[in-house]
Amino acid sequence: MTDKKLKSLSGYWMIIIQAALFAGAAYVLSLPNLGAVAMLIFFIDLVLIRGYFTAQNGESVLVSLMGKYKGTVINSGFYWTHPFRKIQRLNQKDHINHIGPWNTFAKDGVELEMSVEIRWRVEDAAKVFYELSDPQESAQSIAKETAQTLIEMYPYENNGTERVSLRLHSSTINSAYATALKKKFLEAGIVLESARFNGIRSLKKKHNPEEALTLAQQLVNDIHELKPLSDKEKSNMQVQLISLLMTEKI
Incomplete structure (x- = not known):
């Protein structure tokens, strides 16, 4: 299903039409034996009020009648359509x-x-x-x-x-x-x-103890080749590296 433009009557024009109906009903009411007709016109005029709706900037108004899609109003304004229609609003802003x-x-x-x-x-x-x-x-x-x-x-x-x-x-x-x-x-x-x-x-996984020990020994040996280390320095560095490898994602 895709959008189809709905041709809705301007709400302002409908106000004029309803005002004319109201005036006509008042005139008929003044005539003898036509009170029932006047009341019917009044009732219809009241029902027509349900057909008014507004469309705001940045929104689409979808109109359906008896469950069937009738069209979409995209432009902002004041409109009138079938009084028993159903409208749904959809935001078209970013x-x-x-x-x-x-x-x-x-x-x-x-x-x-x-x-x-x-x-x-x-x-x-x-x-x-x-x-x-x-x-x-x-x-x-x-x-x-x-x-x-x-x-x-x-x-x-x-x-x-x-x-x-x-x-x-x-x-x-x-x-x-x-x-x-x-x-x-x-x-x-x-x-x-x-x-x-x-x-x-x-996301590199943390090393398990065996992997950490092996990698730490390799790193210490590599450093020792570049700069000779004492046994105590090797031991301390190895402990620090193992701790780091088992707790950090490196």
Whole structure:
């Protein structure tokens, strides 16, 4: 379902028409034996009051009658339509969402923490309202899914066999993300204003005791080759390195 423009009568013109009906009902009431007709006109005039509505800047007003979509009013103003219609309002101003952080894995198996920022607005109000249960939630879900798929296509480090890596080519990654997300958003009736990764950070796991001991010994030996150390200095440095390797993500 897509937007179709609804031709609604100006509310100001309808006020004039209702005033004329009211005057006519008053005149009929003054005539003999026409009191019932006058009261019917009065009643109809009162029912017609329900048809007035306003549309504000930055919103779309969707009008339906008996459960069927009739059209959308986009321009701001004061309108009148069928008194038994139902209206739904949808904000068309820009939305900015910060999504994440969440953990995932790059193509080369590196665990990452990532987050994205998107700026979007509703373009096709009918499509968004009738096909998306919650526009905000749906937009964020699509953005996260697209980011997840893209990240899994690239390695984090440039190992020589890949032309693009997540760590070294952020502008290329952001451009690819915006292009892919823009296409998906258009299918949902949404226009993407901007999209980018706020951060892509490597999460290296803490070392277990065996790994920490081996790595600490290697580091101490490397340092000893550059600058001779006493046994006490080696021991102290090894303890510090083991503690650091087991508690910090390095």
